[in-house]
Amino acid sequence: MSRRLTPYLFMAPAVLVLGVALLYPIGYMIYASFLDWNPSQRIGQAEFVGLRNYTWLWSDGAFRESLAVTLKFAFFVVSLEMIIGVGLALLLDRNIRGMTALRTIFILPMMIAPIVVGLVWRYMYHPTVGIFNKTLNALGLESVPWLSDSFWALTSIIIADIWQWTPFIFILSLAALQSLPRSALEAARIDGASGWDQIWHIKLPLMMPVLIVTCLLRLIDAFKVLEVVLVMTNGGPGLSTEIMALRISRTASEFRELGVAAAMSNYLLIFLMVLTVIMFTYTKLSEARTARLRQAAEEG
Amino acid sequence: MPKIRLEKLVKRYGSLQVIHEIDLETDNNEFTVLVGPSGCGKSTTLRMIAGLETVSDGEIYIDDRPVSRLEPKERDIAMVFQDYALYPHMNVARNMSFALRLEKRPRKEIAQKVGEVAEMLGLEKFLDRKPAELSGGQRQRVAMGRALTRDASTFLFDEPLSNLDAKLRGQMRAELALMSQQVKKSMIYVTHDQVEAMTLGQRIVVMQDGHIRQQGTAEELFKRPNSRFVAGFIGSPPMNFLDGSLVQEGDSTRVIGDGFNLPLPPELAARANAHGSQDVVLGMRPSDLLPVGKHKDDALDLYVLVSEYIGAQSVLLTECGPNKISVEMKSSAPVALGETLKFAPAPDGMHLFDRETELAI
Incomplete structure (x- = not known):
């Protein structure tokens, strides 16, 4: 009896701490999303409104707009970062002198705090003294309204995000590439695969598990992006760059609607959870199938 | 005309020379075995013939055509690797048909070829399995099958049996001998196992420290070794x-x-x-x-x-x-x-x- 309980007793404190630390804030947020609650009230005084916050959001044009902006932002940054990051990794997956230094330089942007990245890029985008417009003008071209036009503002933010986060995908892809079975690639060369064939038929399919996880991590991050946007445009012009995280923080602090902000956060949470669950279920299932058939093969 | 001819072949890694001007000729449809202790340069030699390693000096001729500057695919060879080197994400059929698909051969022809080879190797039941879902021996067969589906004139084997357990190794060795009689192709086979070399090779080439020490039939090497090294290497228990x-x-x-x-x-x-x-x-x-x-x-x-x-x-x-x-x-x-x-x-x-x-x- 005591023997069976011992391991659980040892685990109990850790599980308890983790559980409380993880679940309490989430539970609190879920509870808050059912309330009409403004920050001047204590939570106990707030009115319970059921799912009203959730349904109301869909009638709110600003929420729908921020959802659209977020989806657009996430789609463009993740797909462009994936293409550029994986492409660079494929290009630089060789042992040339100076490669180590080059790789280190490549990953620098990732190490800078996002708020700093936002500030730096805001100065570079500055309409008169920013480097981009100065360069354009020097070349005799017209200035671009980097942050003051609704199309350009989102584009500028996307560019800054690509600059900062492509290295992340680059590093992970490079690691994945370098751990590929060398002999399979050699076999492909013998089988007559050109460089392009090898990328298309061998390298990319074999990198896929890593690429899927990388993509998912970036997607989660992209849906939560805040600082860069806050510093560069603060959501403007108009609502053109008001991404979800910004909308949530505004709803809570400016519009003082804690319940609505919590409901928005939950939509985001649910969406990201669904993404994650789909991915993990898929990998689990295929791993289990492989293990089962392998065992059958070894026995038979 | 020799099938494969190595002429003063040299391999250097920086200042380190690992293959020292070796000369070798093999006949058409001959089963040649390169054998020697680890580090003797046999795998490097094979990989140079395959085109996976560059040639530092000398030349390789296949059917009298110098090939040392050609890509592997232009050398008309197929190769079986020690760790099988199967494509993990493709099933058995697709592994075996990869080269044919790259050549854009007609589907019907590919299916027929894969079917023939699968039948010969007893792999029909596993065609839609992935490599990870196969046992070691089955994977070994797929690796052979992948080489066989191509009509390459020369087959290269890099220690293909050394990852198998003793019993399976003996069995696969016999199958390999049988297969080599059936398919009538030139084979170059690398191994460190002198028993494998003796049982499989029509021409056995004993290598040491990047040199060819002696070549001949199993009987010649066993009865008339030309050096103490060959005498001690061939035969078990040793001389x-x-x-x-x-x-x-x-x-x-x-x-x-x-x-x-x-x-x-x-x-x-x-x-x-x-x-x-x-x-x-x-x-x-x-x-x-x-x-x-x-x-x-x-x-x-x-x-x-x-x-x-x-x-x-x-x-x-x-x-x-x-x-x-x-x-x-x-x-x-x-x-x-x-x-x-x-x-x-x-x-x-x-x-x-x-x-x-x-x-x-």
Whole structure:
């Protein structure tokens, strides 16, 4: 009896701490999303409104707009970062002198705090003294309204995000590439695969598990992006760059609607959870199938 | 016309030279085995023929065509790797048809070819399995199948059996021998296992330290090794080596050393006399030492230390003066440990090597 309980007793404190630390804030947020609650009230005084916050959001044009902006932002940054990051990794997956230094330089942007990245890029985008417009003008071209036009503002933010986060995908892809079975690639060369064939038929399919996880991590991050946007445009012009995280923080602090902000956060949470669950279920299932058939093969 | 010809082939990694101007010719449809201890350069040589390693110097000819600057795919070769090197994300059928699909051959032809090879290797049931879902032996077959679906004129094997357990290895070795008779292709096979080399190879090439030491049939290498290295490498249990000196006694030439004094057979004596040096190494295979009667002269007195029973034969580990000598004999012979027995070498069972150059005399 005591023997069976011992391991659980040892685990109990850790599980308890983790559980409380993880679940309490989430539970609190879920509870808050059912309330009409403004920050001047204590939570106990707030009115319970059921799912009203959730349904109301869909009638709110600003929420729908921020959802659209977020989806657009996430789609463009993740797909462009994936293409550029994986492409660079494929290009630089060789042992040339100076490669180590080059790789280190490549990953620098990732190490800078996002708020700093936002500030730096805001100065570079500055309409008169920013480097981009100065360069354009020097070349005799017209200035671009980097942050003051609704199309350009989102584009500028996307560019800054690509600059900062492509290295992340680059590093992970490079690691994945370098751990590929060398002999399979050699076999492909013998089988007559050109460089392009090898990328298309061998390298990319074999990198896929890593690429899927990388993509998912970036997607989660992209849906939560805040600082860069806050510093560069603060959501403007108009609502053109008001991404979800910004909308949530505004709803809570400016519009003082804690319940609505919590409901928005939950939509985001649910969406990201669904993404994650789909991915993990898929990998689990295929791993289990492989293990089962392998065992059958070894026995038979 | 030789199928494959290596001409003064050299491989260097920076200042380190690992292959030293090797020359080799193989015949069409011949099963050639490159064998040697690890680090002897056999795999590097094979990989240069495949086009996976660059050639530092010299040239490789396939059907008299210089190929050292060609891509692997332009050399008309197929290769089986030690770790199988299957494409993990493709099923068996797609693994085997990869090359054909790259060539954009018609679907029907691909399906037919894959079907034929799968049937030959007993893989029909596994065509839609991924490599990870197969046992080691099945994966090995798929690797062979992938090479076979292509109509390459030369097959290269890089230690294809060394990842298998002993029993499966024996079985696959037999299958490989059978397959090589069926498909009638030129094969170059690399192994460190001399038994594999002896059983499979029509031409066996023994390599050491980036040099070819000797080549020939299994029988030639076994009976007439040209150096102490080849003599010791080929054959199991390995040949016994005893340091001795040549001494002339009347008409006969004898080899004398610590604990032994044996006459040389006439032919060997003639060669030994023609040879300058007196310092030699006497080599005798364990199977060439025959038990003789108690009162026989010109025999070795061997003190039996250990008897290893391996079935019909037993290997005796014995002592002769300061030397350890192993002897192979029928298990049915009555032998007691601690006994001293007399053995004499078979007439053609003596080999002499120069102690300095280690070359055969």
